[in-house]
Amino acid sequence: SQQGEEDPQALSIQEGENATMNCSYKTSINNLQWYRQNSGRGLVHLILIRSNEREKHSGRLRVTLDTSKKSSSLLITASRAADTASYFCATDEPSNYQLIWGAGTKLIIKP
Amino acid sequence: DAGVIQSPRHEVTEMGQEVTLRCKPISGHNSLFWYRQTMMRGLELLIYFNNNVPIDDSGMPEDRFSAKMPNASFSTLKIQPSEPRDSAVYFCASSLGGGGSPLHFGNGTRLTVT
Numbered sequence: 001s002q003q004g005e006e007d008p009q010a011l012s013i014q015e016g017e018n019a020t021m022n023c024s025y026k027t028s029i030n031n032l033q034w035y036r037q038n039s040g041r042g043l044v045h046l047i048l049i050r051s052n053e054r055e056k057h058s059g060r061l062r063v064t065l066d067t068s069k070k071s072s073s074l075l076i077t078a079s080r081a082a083d084t085a086s087y088f089c090a091t092d093e094p095s096n097y098q099l100i101w102g103a104g105t106k107l108i109i110k111p
Numbered sequence: 112d113a114g115v116i117q118s119p120r121h122e123v124t125e126m127g128q129e130v131t132l133r134c135k136p137i138s139g140h141n142s143l144f145w146y147r148q149t150m151m152r153g154l155e156l157l158i159y160f161n162n163n164v165p166i167d168d169s170g171m172p173e174d175r176f177s178a179k180m181p182n183a184s185f186s187t188l189k190i191q192p193s194e195p196r197d198s199a200v201y202f203c204a205s206s207l208g209g210g211g212s213p214l215h216f217g218n219g220t221r222l223t224v225t
Contacts, residue, residue: 031211042115042202042216088154092211097142097166099211101154 005102006089012108019076021105023089024069030092032065032072033099037086046074046087076107084109113137117203117217125225129191132220134203135184142209145178145188146202148219154202160186161209172197193224 007022023032031050035043049056049065049072056063062075076083086106090099116135124130136143145157158168160180168178175194180186190197200221204214 033211033213035214040218042204042218043214045213045215048211048213097159097161097209097211098156099214103153 006087006105008105009103010106010108012110013079015079015081015109015111017079019079019083019107019109021074021087021107023072023074023102025072025089025091025100025102026070027091027093029067030094032063033090034061034063034072034074035088035090037088037104039085043088079107079109081109081111083107115203115205115215115217117201117220119220120218121221121223123223123225124193126194127192128224129189130193130197130222130224132188132201132203132222134186134188134217136186136203136205137215138184140205140207140215141183142206142212143180143186144204144206144214145186146204147199148202149199157188157201159209190222193222195224198222198224 005024013019029051031048033048034046036046037043047058047063049063060077065072086104088104089102092099118133141162143160147155157170158178159166163180178188200219202216202219204216206212206214
């Protein structure tokens with residue numbers, strides 16, 4: 001089942017600009033994860049943020065989590081052509097092993 | 112770390128034929144997941160193994176689908192008989208710890224059933 005909803009569904013920006021993607025979910029969570037999927041490839045884990053964390057950084061990635069609004073955002077700074085991919089959020093609920101996936105945001109970086 | 116290895120990368124078969132997809136998880140990982148991805152339905156969890164034991168197969172579409180994990184380093188997903196609506200990309204993923212642990216995905220098998 002899909003709980004998360006990414007917004008926007010598609011995003012096209014110029015290289016060097018920042019890209020922001022959002023994810024909303026419906027129930028209480030333990031963690032929220034972001035994944036990247038390049039065309040024709042498997043998903044790659046980017047970052048995990050726990051429900052008691054509000055912000056996390058990894059290189060050019062910045063993730064925020066607002067549990068009161070049941071939402072998260074992924075910011076990619078100084079975008080590069082190689083960032084062109086689909087980005088998915090996934091949540092896991094307490095006492096549930098299963099990850100609930102969003103439908104993804106397709107990001108295109110124009111050179 | 113060789114990552115999760117899936118084979119074949121592409122499979123084209125005719126309706127009614129048996130299809131077997133294979134997966135080698137990352138050594139040491141104790142959880143294994145089979146997913147199916149389509150444009151219409153996104154990522155769907157088919158089955159989850161923990162320590163080689165199937166924990167939840169409620170996502171398996173019907174009896175035509177079966178999965179096995181005979182040991183910690185190998186799993187198969189079989190479709191018999193295959194149908195055109197089974198056309199999708201099938202992913203295997205493994206993790207250490209299960210639950211909400213980060214998943215490591217293979218590059219998938221693109222299945223086309225004509």
